Amino acid sequence: MSPRRSVLYLPASNARALEKARDLPADTLVLDLEDAVAPAAKPQARQQLVDVFSCGWYEGRETVIRVNAIDSDDIIADLATVLACQPRAMLLPKVSSLDELDRFAALARSAGLDAGVRTWFMIETVAGLTNVQALVNAGR
Secondary structure, eight states: OOOOSOEEEEETTOHHHHHHGGGSOOSEEEEEOSTTSOGGGHHHHHHHHHHHHHHTTTTTSEEEEEOOOTTSTTHHHHHHHHHHHOOSEEEEOSOOOHHHHHHHHHHHHHTTOOTTSEEEEOOOSHHHHHTHHHHHHHOO
16 A cells, blocks of 8 residues: 555535535545534434445545544444445544444444455544554554
8 A cells, every 4th residue: 555645534415516626636524423423413414435445436435434432422324435435445433442332343243244345443542542552552
């Protein structure tokens, strides 16, 4: 894989931004279902992603879907969206512990996701920073 020079974050609820991203030269597109999307707009954002991926707009591009946190009410629906879209990776925010990684792995397996969709995780909390070496060493 080539080094990434640019990563563009897009709210999955913004149809215009999703369309415009087709022609932008970013190396990676992160399609956000988490903080960039208002709670009431999350179902529509998921459907927009399914529609965009089924049209092949981002074919040949590195795509990542940022899901909601493991303890959110949205994680199951987000994983179903990832399964339907088959991006290169999914991004799990706010990871703080190995237990969260284990729970996420179990949820992803039960949702039907396999190793074909990689998982990136974000360290955004003090607990995550405290546990960063263990998280990195987990190699999940």
